[in-house]
Amino acid sequence: PAHISARVTFRLPREPSTPPVICGGTGLAPFLGFLQHRDLTGSKWEAHLYFGCRAAGHCIYQKQVEAWDANRTLTKRHVAYSGHPDEPKTYVQDLLPRDGAMLWSLAKKGAVLYVCGNASKLAKDVRAAVEEIETQIGGLSPEEAAKHVQEPQDAGRYNEDVWV
Numbered sequence: 001p002a003h004i005s006a007r008v009t010f011r012l013p014r015e016p017s018t019p020p021v022i023c024g025g026t027g028l029a030p031f032l033g034f035l036q037h038r039d040l041t042g043s044k045w046e047a048h049l050y051f052g053c054r055a056a057g058h059c060i061y062q063k064q065v066e067a068w069d070a071n072r073t074l075t076k077r078h079v080a081y082s083g084h085p086d087e088p089k090t091y092v093q094d095l096l097p098r099d100g101a102m103l104w105s106l107a108k109k110g111a112v113l114y115v116c117g118n119a120s121k122l123a124k125d126v127r128a129a130v131e132e133i134e135t136q137i138g139g140l141s142p143e144e145a146a147k148h149v150q151e152p153q154d155a156g157r158y159n160e161d162v163w164v
Helices: 029-041 062-070 092-098 100-108 119-136 142-154
Strands: 020-024 048-053 076-081 112-118 158-163
Touching: 020 029, 020 092, 020 119, 029 062, 029 112, 048 062, 048 092, 062 076, 076 092, 092 100, 092 119, 100 119, 112 119, 119 142, 119 158, 142 158
Parallel strands: 020 048, 020 112, 048 076, 112 158
Antiparallel strands: none
């Protein structure tokens, strides 16, 4: 059975200077409106998009995302390839620790994190990656990191739109 619930916090921050960090595996579609809004309003504040696809050239909405990257609607797009023949499998959650210092800095600026995808894999693994960043970069204990991730979720700064 399906369970549908409203995600009232799943929207862009009211303050345009608040950096959004968007993580989607196959769940990129909900973010198109976010990025279209930023493009149409000319927002050039920091914004990062992490998403995954099988290989270069197989990314959904590739041309549109590349255009947003080129016109600075996105600060940077971070792409994980899970089926590229010449590289090891990489998923969105694998990219986050690599950028840990930058993501920790954005979190300190009040960044809002959005996660959209599979609840049992992507969402769980992104949360673990965020907790890893908080222990490795932020110096928190694992227990403190778990609590520290829950606080932004309660405040609407860590948002998940996931399916089972």
